[in-house]
Amino acid sequence: MRFLHQRLSLFIDGNDSYIFVPDGTDVQTLTVHRHSGEIVLNKHKAPIPTTARRSGDSFYGIVGIISLSLSEYIIVITGRELQGRLFDHDVYRATSFDILPVNPNVSASHPPHPVETHLLALVRSHLHQGNFLFSYDWDMTRRLQMQWETREQDALKPFWETADDRFFWNRYLQTRFIDMTRSGQDFTPYILPIMFGTFEIRPTLLHGRHLQLCLISRRSRYRAGTRYFRRGIDQDGHVANFNETEQILLLEDPMPGLPRTPDGNFTAKLSFVQIRGSVPLFWAEVNTLRYKPDLQVMDLQETVTAMQLHLQEQIEIYGEQALVNLVNQKGHEKPVKDAYERYIAKLSMPGVRYEYFDFHNECRKMRWDRISVLVEKMKDDLERHGYFYLGNNEDKPIKKQTGIVRTNCMDNLDRTNVVQATIAKWTLNEQLRELGILSGTAGVDDYESFSKDFREIWADHADAIANAYGGSGALKSDFTRTNQRTRKGALEDGVKSVTRYIKNNFFDGARQDGFDLVTGAWAARRTPSASLFLIxxxxxxxxxxxxxxxxxxxxxxxxxxxxxxxxxxxxxxxxxxxxxxxxxxxxxxxxxxxxxxxxxxxxxxxxxxxxxxxxxxxxxxxxxxxxxxxxxxxxxxxxxxxxxx
Known part of the structure; x- marks a missing residue:
């Protein structure tokens, strides 16, 4: 992998230019000419103009460039927080940003037109509310198995070229840098891929063996948005709220004192991946201020093609598909379930198996242990799909994951979180038994300290995804955290449901606009009068x-x-x-x-x-x-x- 600049200083030459100067020796500085908008790489050791003045802040990366109605703006990271270390690579969360106008006649803090003020507010709100993760020397966008399979051909490639396009959140904002790199100038050290998702890693101990348990979720930038304004599928086969979740288990070397390798001293690296995504139909829920929106299922001619595109892409990426549908078979949700099953039967794709589980009926009266019924039905699929297992011999894995479970409910949040955590626990038990750490009859739940780490890491992950899409923490998270469904948890769910109702009806429109603006689903015209309808x-x-x-x-x-x-x-x-x-x-x-x-x-x-x-x-x-x-x-x-x- 090619290196990325980890710290930049900014010099401002009046209204003429911005000059970004990386830390280190023999590096190429970057100049943005504000009057023309031209971006150039300077020669090695090029002097900084004497008229330029250094900005007081250090920057930790360039998110990219966005074009609004009056100017282009450079978005930079001004604050970062270390989230943890994976394979001795630091993983950061961006905590603060700055927006620099390229046009010298425009101020980012006091724009001269209300449309520009509105658009800048959308960008700032999106940056403030998102959970953006990055690493300078580890590809956060790709799961462990994919990185291992392409390690040789990717050895000298830059991050932006190897990053999974679905999870390269700032790909649209980096378009100019990437296009200029492809044209001859190498902006690679300035192109920092950022992921919207979650990352948590915890050291833990089980039967005297030191382990690290890590959970990563990656949110797709395609059809991205909020709960009621992004449902279903689009013409290209992309579904709303698509997330890839990877659970990584690392077994540390039992021999202390050995010199650390670049990826840490681990005798075993195991990865298990699941995905979630909206029901792949053309459907929506139309807000009307009622608690239950109007449900709209659209039987379009393109539905079969779009669903086929979606499932075929998942098969090419992950292998076999086990589709777990948790949508209710009665009441408000029933038409979505019926349409899903009708089109799945019509497609009859090889490598795709459909499994329905009536979550609310099976788990009524707080019988949450009944989720084991679903796991038992999925057992053959899970055993056949396996998981990625890399031992001491890193030239050949002991196991590879050849299929995946795709779970959905209506929102792909609460029921989906509970089921994914349960499947992840079943797989973790299998992995620990294969490593010889657990006996054939023991399980994670038999060891409270380790089980607590597992439950909390999954509950935090569920809350983060639910906040990003639904506007509140996950419902039913008390079961994920404690292995029990409680009346207190049900009361907390009531509060969260009210919070979601308020945000979904009165605040999510602006949040959706922020998603569309930053991901490139909508591009501003360079005439503010054309966008007066926004204000x-x-x-x-x-x-x-x-x-x-x-x-x-x-x-x-x-x-x-x-x-x-x-x-x-x-x-x-x-x-x-x-x-x-x-x-x-x-x-x-x-x-x-x-x-x-x-x-x-x-x-x-x-x-x-x-x-x-x-x-x-x-x-x-x-x-x-x-x-x-x-x-x-x-x-x-x-x-x-x-x-x-």
């Missing part, structure tokens, strides 16, 4: 006024109940007036609920909301008395006009 409220006055009327009516009712009365005159008509106004306002808001949801503005889901083709729609709530609210129609027209400009 305009196109709803009619009556629609905008109803929350104010409801709030003021509630205030007046409260005032009438609590403030001292100046006379004994009956307040019946007073309360009647304000209760009627409150009822009218609340009814209007519920009837036109779609107008009060914070929808994404960059890529609005108008095709889903207005879908009239074959499929299933649970209801048409929130669209007004005639099925289309005035505010929604005006927003639809403004969105369409914004796309055409």
């Amino acid at each position: 305009a409220d196109g709803r009619p006055l009556i629609t905008r006024s109803m929350p104010l009327i409801a709030s003021f009516s509630l205030f007046m009712i409260t005032a009438g109940l609590t403030l001292p009365r100046s006379s004994d005159y009956s307040l019946f008509y007073y309360f009647l007036l304000w209760f009627i106004l409150l009822a009218i306002a609340v009814t209007f808001i519920l009837v036109h609920g779609i107008d009060y949801v914070a929808w994404p503005k960059l890529n609005p889901p108008t095709d889903v909301i207005h879908y009239q083709g074959p499929g299933f729609r649970s209801a048409h709530h929130g669209k007004g008395i005639r099925g289309r609210s005035p505010g929604e129609e005006l927003r639809r027209l403004s969105w369409e006009m914004g796309k055409k400009v």
Whole structure:
């Protein structure tokens, strides 16, 4: 692997240029000419202009360059936190960022146009809320088996070239550097791949043997977004909320005092990978302010092709597919389950096996031990797929993982987390027995200290994925942490569910816009006037006024109940007036609920909301008395006009 610069100093030459100077000797500095936007590598030992002044902060990497409506901006890492060491390689989390405008006439802190202010706020919010991980000398985007299989051909390749494109989160932002490198200039030391996901590693002890237990989740940049605004599949076969989860077990050498190898003294390295992803259909849930959104399943002609593309890609990457579906077979979720099974049967792909598990029915009344029923059904698949096992002889692995379990529920969060943790525990038991650390009848749960590490690492992982997609920590995480489902945990789940409802309806639109902007799903035009729809409220006055009327009516009712009365005159008509106004306002808001949801503005889901083709729609709530609210129609027209400009 080629080296990456780990620390950069910034010199600013007035309004003319930025000069990035890496630590070390005989390195090439990088200059960004602000008036032209040109980026060049300087000659070795090129002097820094005497007029340039050094910025006070050190930078730990360049995330990339993003183009907004008035300027390009260079995003740099200004803070990092060591998350742990894997094979003697440091793994960091980016904790703070800075955004440097290339255009000298634009300030990143006080942009001259409200559209630019809005877009910069989306970028900052995305950077602040994400969990971004990187390493300067270890490829965080690829699982252990893939790195071992391609180790020889990748020996001299740069990170950006070997990184798994799905998990190279800042790939779009690094486009200019990569294109210039392919054209002849070698920007490789400045191209730092960043992963959106989780990483945790814990040293532990079992039967006198020193072990390290590591868990890594990698989130795909394709069809990335939030819970209700990214569901299902796209035309290219990418599904929402796709995550690869790798559990790594490292057995340390029992002989202390030996000199450490570059990858640490481990007599065994074992890796087990699982994946999760949205049900690979064209489907969505349309927010209407009700707790249960309207379910929309779209039977499109492209469904078979898209599903085939998705599954074929997974087979090429991971091998055999064992599809575990946890969607309910009754009630609100049933149409998704039925459509999934119908298309799977229609495809009948070799190397794909489908397994349904009625999670809520099997585990009702807190019988969470019943998950063992699913594991028993999956036992043959798990044994056949195996896991990656590299011993002392690193030229040939003892085992390779030849297949994978793909798990989904509706959100691919809570039920999926519980099932993936249970399957991971079953595999960990098998690995420890093969290493001779556990006997044939013993298991992880028999050793509280080790079991606690396992449970906590998986529960933290579940919370991180749930926060990124759903807006709160994972539900049912008390079972993952303690091996028991408790009433306290159920109460905490209620609080998390309310948090999700509020965020999903009133905050996730902006979060989705941040995903689309940073991953390149939407590109800004270099004319702010073309994007005024981003900051305009196109709803009619009556629609905008109803929350104010409801709030003021509630205030007046409260005032009438609590403030001292100046006379004994009956307040019946007073309360009647304000209760009627409150009822009218609340009814209007519920009837036109779609107008009060914070929808994404960059890529609005108008095709889903207005879908009239074959499929299933649970209801048409929130669209007004005639099925289309005035505010929604005006927003639809403004969105369409914004796309055409």
